[in-house]
Structure formats: structure tokens, C-alpha cells
Amino acid sequence: MTITIPDYMPALIVAVPLLGAFLTPLISKINGKIRNGFVIFILLVNTALVFLLSYDVITNGIRTYIFGSSQEVTLPIVRILFEVDAMSVFMGIIISILVLISVIYSWAFMEKNTGLDKYYTLILLLTAGMLGMVSTGDMFNFFVFLEITSIASCALIAFWTHHAESIEAGFKYIVISSIGALFVLFSIALLYGQYDALNIAILSDAIQYTFLDKVALVLLVVALAMKAGIVPMHMWLPDSYGKAPSTISVILVSATLASLYGVLRVIFTLYGNVLDVVTRDIEFLNIKVMTGQWLGWLIILLAIASILVGVIMALRQTDFKRLIAFAAVAEIGYMFLGVGVRLASVFVENGNGLTVVHPGFGDTALQGSVFHIMNDALDVGLLFLVAGAIYYATRELSLDKLGGLARNMKYTTIFFLIGLLAVSGMPPLNGFASKLIIYETTFQLNPILGIIAILCSILLLATFVKVFHSIFLGPPLPQYKEVKEVPKSMLLAMGVIAGLIIFIGLFPEIIYTNIVQPAADALINYSSYITTVVGGI
Amino acid sequence: MFTIETGSGFWNPLLWMLCIVVAFIVFYIIRSLGSKEYKKDTEQVKAFLSGNPEYAKEHMHVKSSNLYWGFTESIKFFYTFLRKLHTGNVSDYILFFVIILAIFFIIGVI
Numbered sequence: 345m346t347i348t349i350p351d352y353m354p355a356l357i358v359a360v361p362l363l364g365a366f367l368t369p370l371i372s373k374i375n376g377k378i379r380n381g382f383v384i385f386i387l388l389v390n391t392a393l394v395f396l397l398s399y400d401v402i403t404n405g406i407r408t409y410i411f412g413s414s415q416e417v418t419l420p421i422v423r424i425l426f427e428v429d430a431m432s433v434f435m436g437i438i439i440s441i442l443v444l445i446s447v448i449y450s451w452a453f454m455e456k457n458t459g460l461d462k463y464y465t466l467i468l469l470l471t472a473g474m475l476g477m478v479s480t481g482d483m484f485n486f487f488v489f490l491e492i493t494s495i496a497s498c499a500l501i502a503f504w505t506h507h508a509e510s511i512e513a514g515f516k517y518i519v520i521s522s523i524g525a526l527f528v529l530f531s532i533a534l535l536y537g538q539y540d541a542l543n544i545a546i547l548s549d550a551i552q553y554t555f556l557d558k559v560a561l562v563l564l565v566v567a568l569a570m571k572a573g574i575v576p577m578h579m580w581l582p583d584s585y586g587k588a589p590s591t592i593s594v595i596l597v598s599a600t601l602a603s604l605y606g607v608l609r610v611i612f613t614l615y616g617n618v619l620d621v622v623t624r625d626i627e628f629l630n631i632k633v634m635t636g637q638w639l640g641w642l643i644i645l646l647a648i649a650s651i652l653v654g655v656i657m658a659l660r661q662t663d664f665k666r667l668i669a670f671a672a673v674a675e676i677g678y679m680f681l682g683v684g685v686r687l688a689s690v691f692v693e694n695g696n697g698l699t700v701v702h703p704g705f706g707d708t709a710l711q712g713s714v715f716h717i718m719n720d721a722l723d724v725g726l727l728f729l730v731a732g733a734i735y736y737a738t739r740e741l742s743l744d745k746l747g748g749l750a751r752n753m754k755y756t757t758i759f760f761l762i763g764l765l766a767v768s769g770m771p772p773l774n775g776f777a778s779k780l781i782i783y784e785t786t787f788q789l790n791p792i793l794g795i796i797a798i799l800c801s802i803l804l805l806a807t808f809v810k811v812f813h814s815i816f817l818g819p820p821l822p823q824y825k826e827v828k829e830v831p832k833s834m835l836l837a838m839g840v841i842a843g844l845i846i847f848i849g850l851f852p853e854i855i856y857t858n859i860v861q862p863a864a865d866a867l868i869n870y871s872s873y874i875t876t877v878v879g880g881i
Numbered sequence: 882m883f884t885i886e887t888g889s890g891f892w893n894p895l896l897w898m899l900c901i902v903v904a905f906i907v908f909y910i911i912r913s914l915g916s917k918e919y920k921k922d923t924e925q926v927k928a929f930l931s932g933n934p935e936y937a938k939e940h941m942h943v944k945s946s947n948l949y950w951g952f953t954e955s956i957k958f959f960y961t962f963l964r965k966l967h968t969g970n971v972s973d974y975i976l977f978f979v980i981i982l983a984i985f986f987i988i989g990v991i
Binding site for chain 1: 882883884885886887888889890892894895897898938939941942943944945946948949952953956959960963966967969971973974975977978980981982984985986988989990
């Protein structure tokens with residue numbers, strides 16, 4: 345069966361949630377239940393569209409859409425262009441699933457809150473922003489969607505305005521996001537000033553790696569890495585994740601991953617042409633250092649710091665959500681580790697001439713890293729939903745005050761166990777498959793780094809065993825005797841994520857071959873991203 | 882459907898689960914060889930707390946802060962250092978951004 349996908353599909357996946365966002369306050373005037381149903385319907389439609397587009401992109405290759413013009417690519421491009429490749433749809437799938445699950449969970453979780461018209465409007469705006477970030481082929485447009493995402497996220501983090509700490513977390517988030525976005529904008533200006541273009545493919549084709557290009561690279565990578573939550577620029581993350589409603593923490597996970605996507609797009613596509621350019625010739629060591637190498641080693645150092653600090657800080661936390669947030673920092677570290685290994689593994693062989701060698705494990709490391717994006721989103725997402733369920737049932741998140749809840753909340757306990765084992769990289773769940781690839785490839789680059797990564801994963805398991813004991817095990821506490829299991833919509837949301845975790849864990853090859861490898865290949869073979877636009881004239 | 886190549890090896894969850902099932906069977910066989918002389922509802926099954934009285938069950942739950950005390954105490958210096966970094970002050974967050982930016986500039990640009 346052949347499915348014909350319309351040309352405007354890339355635009356539709358952003359337009360549908362945007363339209364939903366504008367309609368939600370109006371529908372909210374009718375009835376709260378109709379509004380909730382409408383938002384779920386919009387997100388269901390959008391998820392279906394994302395899946396259709398994914399099928400098309402993975403089967404037929406990159407899709408482009410030019411706004412307000414005929415669909416023939418002609419240079420110079422002065423219009424906004426969406427360019428959707430396998431990496432874009434990979435991120436689109438993660439974002440759509442997490443937002444949909446989160447909204448289903450919200451039905452009961454946010455039931456007693458006021459201002460839900462604004463809540464759902466902001467969620468849909470945030471969805472449009474994130475999907476725009478991963479779909480656009482234009483640097484300035486990327487900045488615009490980054491800003492939409494930041495503003496909507498800030499408002500949602502501070503949604504519980506009766507909690508002073510939530511407002512503080514929202515303030516911190518917007519300060520960090522604004523500064524990061526300003527540096528992104530400045531670097532876009534540097535590129536535009538030199539090449540008179542904003543399109544990623546055209547810039548990538550034209551880039552000369554001048555002094556200003558190097559400045560732009562550093563600004564883009566560091567600013568987006570801060571938004572992705574890498575150590576030591578991670579400190580906003582436990583504040584924001586910890587103080588936002590649990591449903592928003594789940595969506596924030598995908599917003600953070602959208603920034604990580606930005607880092608990957610900048611390094612592998614925008615600067616893909618110059619990664620193998622020799623920038624240093626260290627004669628006394630007889631080595632030549634390339635852009636990819638210095639960048640890779642810096643990323644590896646920050647990734648290892650993220651894993652260590654994330655895990656060690658998580659071990660000491662007594663607030664459940666803050667603990668998950670630090671675990672998320674460690675998980676971000678694992679993703680960056682794979683990226684760093686890919687970049688640092690390339691080297692120059694001094695033979696009769698200069699030969700750039702790309703060892704096979706580098707590409708595998710990137711695949712592991714991309715695979716871990718999906719696994720981390722599901723694992724950390726599930727844990728945040730469990731934290732929400734605990735808060736819903738007990739109004740408490742302090743691990744010192746909780747205990748014995750397994751008797752009253754059997755399903756939540758099972759979902760937590762699944763999340764615990766998955767995030768700690770325990771076989772046979774999904775987290776293990778991606779972490780194993782990262783461990784092995786890191787070990788091949790440097791055995792000590794591989795060992796640190798494995799040991800930290802064990803420490804992460806110990807951390808969550810502590811959480812399991814503190815919340816679910818032990819004798820029943822008198823203050824929680826009346827606690828009941830959470831409503832069915834919340835159980836359904838957690839159940840779907842848990843099901844996906846088990847499915848990916850048991851059938852890793854299906855996801856790895858059909859979604860992960862094409863996404864990683866889209867980054868490695870950046871030339872097809874360029875030729876789709878530049879070669880189209 | 883089940884196997885993925887990991888670069889220098891492979892991962893097959895089905896094979897792993899088979900190993901776990903075999904391990905459980907071995908475990909069950911060893912367990913069934915054990916002594917069956919224990920007497921229900923006697924002194925034998927009571928917890929022995931070095932002669933101390935047993936508290937009420939709700940007071941017996943070990944709090945989260947008390948878990949891994951030995952481990953966290955042994956790396957206290959590291960926690961002290963990390964706690965000093967996590968000030969909660971947003972201007973410090975920006976400071977770290979500037980520091981990392983400077984490091985990247987020195988190594989990558991200059």
C-alpha cells in the first residue's frame with residue numbers, strides 16, 4: 345500500500361498544535377471536559393501526522409516545505425524553509441508521544457487547578473515550538489521556535505503560582521533561556537553577516553571556517569548545551585524540573601532534548617563540512633588536531649562531569665523530583681558522551697599523505713547516543729509521572745516522610761520499578777541497550793571513561809533502589825493509611841510509557857534499525873541534507 | 882527483531898532472559914535442598930536486635946537520609962564542594978556559562 349503524503353505535511357505538524365493553542369481558550373468557555381477532549385484530539389491528530397511524515401521521510405528521504413512559495417527550491421532562499429530528515433522525525437516522534445501522554449495524565453492530575461485554559465494553551469504552544477525547532481531548515485527560524493519554547497516553558501514551570509519556589513524556578517529558567525537564546529541569535533548574525541544566508545543547508549555548504557565561524561560554533565554549542573543541561577551549566581535544571589507540575593517536567597524533558605537536537609544539528613550538519621579540518625599541528629607530539637577532535641574531547645569532559653555530578657548529587661537528594669532531575673542530568677551526560685566519542689574518534693594518519701581515519705565505533709557511538717535520546721525521554725518521563733502520582737496521592741515528595749506505599753499503590757509501584765530498572769540501564773529494558781552501545785564505544789576510545797560510565801550507572805541503580813525503599817517499602821505509615829491508587833487516566837498514561845519501555849527493551853532491533861539508525865545516518869551523511877536544498881537548483 | 886550489533890559485540894534480550902530463567906531454576910533447586918526444620922510462630926522467627934526491644938512497626942522504617950550514610954560520609958569533601966557550587970543563585974549559573982564559553986574560546990578559537 346502506498347501512502348501519499350501532501351507537500352505541506354512538515355508545516356502541518358507545527359500548524360495543528362498552533363491552531364489548537366489559539367482555539368483552546370475559546371473552547372474552554374464551553375466546558376472543561378470538552379476542552380480537555382479537544383486538546384487530546386488535537387495531539388492525537390498531530391501524533392498521527394508525525395508518524396505519517398516519519399514513515400514518508402524514512403522511506404523516501406528528506407522532505408522540504410517552503411512557506412509562501414512554489415515548492416521548487418530556487419536560490420537565494422528568502423523564505424522560511426522546513427527541511428525534515430530522519431533525525432527531525434525521530435525527535436518529532438519523541439516530542440509528540442511525551443506531550444500526548446502528559447496531557448492524558450493531566451486530565452485527572454490537574455483537575456482541581458484553575459487556569460487550565462492557559463495551561464493547555466501553553467502546552468500546545470510549547471509543542472508547536474519544539475516541533476518547529478526540529479523541523480526547520482532555517483537558523484533564524486530555529487531561534488524563533490527556541491524562544492517560543494522558552495517562553496511557554498517558563499510560564500508552565502511557574503504555573504503553580506501559589507508555590508513561591510515555582511515562580512523562582514520559572515524566573516531562573518527564563519533568565520538562562522534568554523541569555524542562551526541571545527548568544528544563539530548573535531552567532532546567527534555572525535553567520536548571516538558573512539554568508540548572506542540563514543538557511544542551514546546553504547550555510548553548511550558555504551562555511552569556510554573563518555575566525556567568526558569558529559566564534560559562532562563555540563557560541564551555538566555552549567548556549568544550546570546549557571539549554572540541554574550539561575554540567576556545570578545544569579543548575580537551572582533541578583530547579584525547573586523539581587518545581588514544575590510533574591506533567592510539565594515530562595514535557596520539559598523533550599524541550600531539553602530539542603536543545604540537544606540543536607547541538608547535534610549545529611555540529612554535524614551546519615559545521616559538518618569542517619569537522620575534519622586540521623586546526624592545530626602539534627609538531628613535538630607529531631599529531632594534527634581537527635575541529636571534531638578538540639570539540640569532541642571538550643564534550644567528553646563535560647559529559648563525564650555530567651554523569652558524575654548528576655549521579656552523586658542524585659544519591660544525596662531527599663526530594664523525589666529533584667532526585668529524578670539530577671538523574672536526568674546524568675542521562676544527558678550519557679548522550680553527550682556518545683556524541684563526543686564520535687567526534688573525538690576521528691584522527692589523522694601521518695603516512696605518505698594526510699589521511700583522515702573514521703573508526704567504525706565512532707558512528708556506532710553516535711547511534712547509541714541517538715538511541716539513548718529516545719530511551720531517556722521514556723525512562724525519565726515515566727519516573728516524573730510516578731512522582732506526580734505520589735504527590736497526587738499523598739501531597740508529599742520528601743523521601744524522608746514517605747514510606748510503605750506499595751500496599752496502597754500497587755500499579756504505581758510496578759511502574760516505578762520499570763522506570764527504575766530502565767533508567768539505571770538494567771537488562772532487558774530499553775536503557776540497557778543504548779547504554780551498552782555507549783559503554784562499548786567509549787571503552788574503545790578510552791577504557792577509563794568507559795569504566796566511569798558503567799560505575800556511574802550502577803550508582804544510579806543504587807540511588808533509585810534507595811527511592812524504592814523509601815517510598816514503597818517498609819511498614820505502613822499511619823498518615824498514609826487512607827491513600828488510594830491514582831485515577832485511571834494517570835495509570836493509563838504511565839502504563840503506555842511502561843509498555844513502550846518494555847517493548848523497546850524486548851525488541852530493540854525494530855526501533856534501532858527503523859528509526860535510530862536512519863536518524864544517526866542523517867547526521868553522519870550531512871551532504872544529503874545540503875544537496876536537497878543546494879543541489880535542487 | 883531481537884539482536885542489535887553494539888560495535889564489538891551484540892545484545893539479545895531473549896538470550897538474556899533465557900539465562901535468567903536457567904539461573905532461577907538453579908536457584909530453586911538449591912533452595913529446595915535446604916533445611917525444612919524452621920518452626921512457624923515461635924521465638925525462632927522473631928527479629929533479634931542485639932537484645933534491644935523491637936519498636937512499633939511504623940517506627941522501624943529507615944529514612945532516606947540514613948541510607949548509604951557510610952558512602953556519602955566517605956566522600957563528604959566532594960559533597961561539600963558540590964554544595965558550594967549549587968548556590969541556587971542565578972548569577973552563579975550565568976558565571977558557569979561564561980567560564981565554559983571562555984574555555985571553549987581558548988581551546989577552539991584562539
